[in-house]
Amino acid sequence: MQLYIMPVIKLQNVRVEQRGQPILLNVNTEINQGEFVYLTGHTEAKKRALFRLIIFEDLPSSGVVSVGEYDSQQIRKTDIPQLRRQVGVVFQDFKLLHHRTVSENVAFALEVTGVSRRRIKRKTQAILSDVDLLHKRNAYPDDLSAYERLRVAIARALVNDPLVLLADEPAAHLDSEATEQVMAIFQKINVRGITVIIATHDTAIEDRYSRRILQLENEVIEQIAN
Amino acid sequence: MQLYIMPVIKLQNVRVEQRGQPILLNVNTEINQGEFVYLTGHTEAKKRALFRLIIFEDLPSSGVVSVGEYDSQQIRKTDIPQLRRQVGVVFQDFKLLHHRTVSENVAFALEVTGVSRRRIKRKTQAILSDVDLLHKRNAYPDDLSAYERLRVAIARALVNDPLVLLADEPAAHLDSEATEQVMAIFQKINVRGITVIIATHDTAIEDRYSRRILQLENEVIEQIAN
């Protein structure tokens, strides 16, 4: 067992409804700073809904979501951008800009947060070499393989030095070998102190990695391994 | 062993280069009308490059690709749209239109091929009920789960009554249960006489389905099972 400093994400009795329909029922969980957690759940288990809560895209109908120093009951609208800079997300469909190159896509996350030009260049280069994509920095996402696109998305999520990294089914398009490589990247990230949460439908994941696993089933979270 | 009527897709000594770099080397294969084929290959094995050849997005640097009555040496530019109507594709990233609803996305493939309005409506409804998405017909792709988006993509690929259906990693985001369901859909399609080709990185697929498998490795195709 590891010792964590403090909970960076905390959900208390969270219930989400959308147009009267319940999406999540009574979710309670805590994730500590520096943890590496799998969020498993079958197809359509509402894994994305949980991620949307964590980046405050959706607010809970009842209950409290708190991330870092912010919580859903007290946060002001103007604080949400600050919060999002602390949470990097690799979206399931990557959400890359088709008409910008790899390095422009990564730099974009820095540009809109007002980082200086020199720093943008330096950080973009560094992070692209971390994910081994420097040679493709001038390619457009549509010309990349799914594996390469994934790494662009990871680079963009990390370039802002977030506290937490969320990845939604990152290994979907990967064979086992590439999956190992990506997991190694996530481990490296985690070692740097970044909390990593990976969503996956692969419920057999506990057999391979001995990490804490949160399972989303029937609209609630159960913890099944540590 | 099954008896097939005629080869619907035929690649002879196909070599593809892009900007001087070889993408595919010497690909030879035949796929008959009505077959169900898996195209396996590791991440970045160039599966997509092969699909691009079949829909004549790319032409081979040397060798011949023939699909149905068309072949890459004799086809005129104006015939390519006709060819593409005979090949439905489920793209790896689905390529759905974000600002159109599910049924508009499906209907779009009919509209641009000049089908009458009444027929569009009827066929769209029929195909959406085939993939069990009638209840989500007015939703937008961004509000759907990955599994639902996949089914929209399948519906659009099929709505034009193609001879061949290509699907690029359709099961990527699915758990085993949903994978079974999607495979059942593909089987149903195949039984109707449509040739189905499914790309996947899951090289263990032969253990589960006894289908013909084309494996893409080191830029060539090897047939490893029948």
Added chain:
Amino acid sequence: MNLVLREALQGVRHTGIAGVISVATIGASLLALGFLWQVIESGNALANRLRARVEIDIYLKDGVSSQRILALRRRLEARPEVGGIAYMDQEAAAKEFRSRFGLGTVDALSSNPLPASLRVRISPGENMPRRARSVARSVASHSAVEGVNVGEVWVDSLEHFIEVTTRIGLALGCMLCFACAYAVSHATKLMVLAQRDALEIMRLVGATNTTVWMIFGVGGALQGFVGGFLAPLMMAYISPWWAVRVPDLTVTPTIELAFGLVVLGTVLGAIGSWASLNRMLREIA
């Protein structure tokens, strides 16, 4: 066709304000063009009317016999430049003088000092001022003639004005046509850009180039048609208001003009979208 029109309409709708601006630009451009046309037309009509009124006054010496006047008249009538001659006695001269230069002056005079005169109308045609002057010169030294007044032959400057207006009109007309085509090509470009993803998918699901072309191109022609329709409509709408203020220059469009504007708008719309599409499709595909 029905389908293409529907998709085109939808495409135009998708362009939103760009489409509206494009239609408005075409409408305004063609309106300006129509106005210009009418100004030039009316100017020409006015010039023609004035041409029938270029006159010179030949003042006669006091007490010249009517026979010598008749001889002078004959001599003038023989010249091809002369369109008509009227004799004006002293009485008539005074009357006219009074009406032209106000009351005060002539009434202040003790006797009528104005001479009798022959008023010669120059026959209409090319270069009337020159011909008027040549007639004047030919009788200036005649013994019965006191003096000759060629008057202000301002048909000259009017003609000059019309010529300049026509030239400006041509230049402006070309510019306006260009503006129309440009507006449509711009709207088309935005339409294509906004539908970039849709265009990609169109091609992937087997839409022919013709279909793509029609869907985006017909939209341009449609915009041009609507714009071309608005122009004469607006002219007709303005014309009663205008007629009160500038009666010499009618702006009511003729059927021919209205039809011409609609056709011109449609053609320019089609050309504009064609130009833009050709480039865009090459770029994107």
Added chain:
Amino acid sequence: MNLVLREALQGVRHTGIAGVISVATIGASLLALGFLWQVIESGNALANRLRARVEIDIYLKDGVSSQRILALRRRLEARPEVGGIAYMDQEAAAKEFRSRFGLGTVDALSSNPLPASLRVRISPGENMPRRARSVARSVASHSAVEGVNVGEVWVDSLEHFIEVTTRIGLALGCMLCFACAYAVSHATKLMVLAQRDALEIMRLVGATNTTVWMIFGVGGALQGFVGGFLAPLMMAYISPWWAVRVPDLTVTPTIELAFGLVVLGTVLGAIGSWASLNRMLREIA
């Protein structure tokens, strides 16, 4: 700020032709506005100059003694409407007559029939024609006076013209300002639409609303600034060409006008993009 400007410039570049059209619209609108301003200014100056020249002619009877004329003069000078008086003898009258109405007429006369006169200049101010007429009436029955000519007091119609122009100018000015704001808001809308995906990602990676606003809004102000800059530049460029043709109406912009146009353009640009952004952001987010 440096960052925002760069992104804004890039955003404007991304709008492509829409941005160019928007800048051109602003430039053209402000150019028209500047022209209008100059027309009204010049018209007012011209009216002021003409006001100094409204005159009436008082024709004197033949052989009136200079003492009686002096008395009449005194009487006229006492009136507040009178700005100045000049005496014109028969010689001067004939000379002027000749220069005004051509050679033929007066030279054809045996003796000089024109009367001497007093030329009275009306002092500038409101409603000069009415005051001119009142002066004329007051001396019409004087025994030394043969007649009075109030002349063509066309300062009246000029003033009317200026009034109408000013009103049209105001209406047109509002319309043009609206056009500016509209063009920018349209360009901004397209900018946002074209960057819809980018906008979504901006929000997801933690761009503040202010940043988003600046990136798209500063672009509008920028367009307005450039357009506002172009307008006086073009006026200055046109003005020598213009001066030859219409010397009475200078179009050279003053520093104040140029500065005003730049500021107006920038403000309108900012307003336009603000209006569009407010709506777009609400729609998209």
